[in-house]
Amino acid sequence: MITFAPEKALQIGEVAALSEVPIKTIRYDEEQGLLTPTVRRSKANYRLFEASVLQRLAFIKRSQSLGLSLREIQDILTVHDQVQLPCEDVKQNLQKKVQQVTKQIEALQLLRSELQGVLSGWQDHPPAAIAARTICPNLEAVIDTAVAQDSNT
């Protein structure tokens, strides 16, 4: 895991190819400070990345897809990059984040069960029974449940 060899620096194009993140996006992320510790500049002012930028970009991508903002991701990475460990602050931050994630999971599970309820409702009622009504009662149920849940909050 520890590399003593002076690993070959990657140019932005190589990083883009390897990570499948567009060059422009890499530049953007760097500008936002998300890649700072993995990049330096050549004499000609080219960005030179170390290989670990690939893990970093992968982490960023995955976190983004879960709804974390670049700012939130940066907070995590900043901690990661600290040599002086601010463990108390960080611990609290992470605990907060865990709680948020937990809430989000619960809300999504609720939404899923609502949607599944709609689907099973469809199985229960033969289409003809539904067609007799003016408004699809299945989705009505979804919305009502949603509202009920909301007002419980």
Next chain:
Amino acid sequence: MITFAPEKALQIGEVAALSEVPIKTIRYDEEQGLLTPTVRRSKANYRLFEASVLQRLAFIKRSQSLGLSLREIQDILTVHDQVQLPCEDVKQNLQKKVQQVTKQIEALQLLRSELQGVLSGWQDHPPAAIAARTICPNLEAVIDTAVAQDSNT
């Protein structure tokens, strides 16, 4: 549940007060077609909403907080509003949505367990043991796990 009485229409300000959604946002949502079936216009071109708009707005809010775009929410509501039930199409759409939500839940559970792992790691190592290292090994683990998961996808 079924109201035969010609319920009093709400002006946008009343809706805003009751729903705690800003007027501008309500206008925006209406413009995007999300409120269509609950709104008509007065002679003076005022928006007049029926009470069900409140459920609708609550549903929209909650769905948004789960990461659904207005477009996705509109798709659901459009179905809800159809008198002619396009149940086959809709069923497939909803099934797809259920799958997406399921994936998202799984990814969030993974992220959560990673973050929890970091936290318990902190409990395991007394600070001194960590401080001896150059980089916080806990978050290193998070990132590595994340990357490993990514390449499995």
Next chain:
DNA sequence: CTTAACCCTCTAGTAAGCTAGAGACTCTAA
């Protein structure tokens, strides 16, 4: 009839996260 509180539309601006293009420099291979 006037005034205040509403409402209307329209234009423009904001934030996040990119994406595109111009104009210029750098590096590599023939």
Next chain:
DNA sequence: TTAGAGTCTCTAGCTTACTAGAGGGTTAAG
């Protein structure tokens, strides 16, 4: 040495979901 690929910065534009403000019509109370 020169073409071409790669890189740089900078400006500008795009999308989503608002948010603010101007300028003007509407409604209800006094």
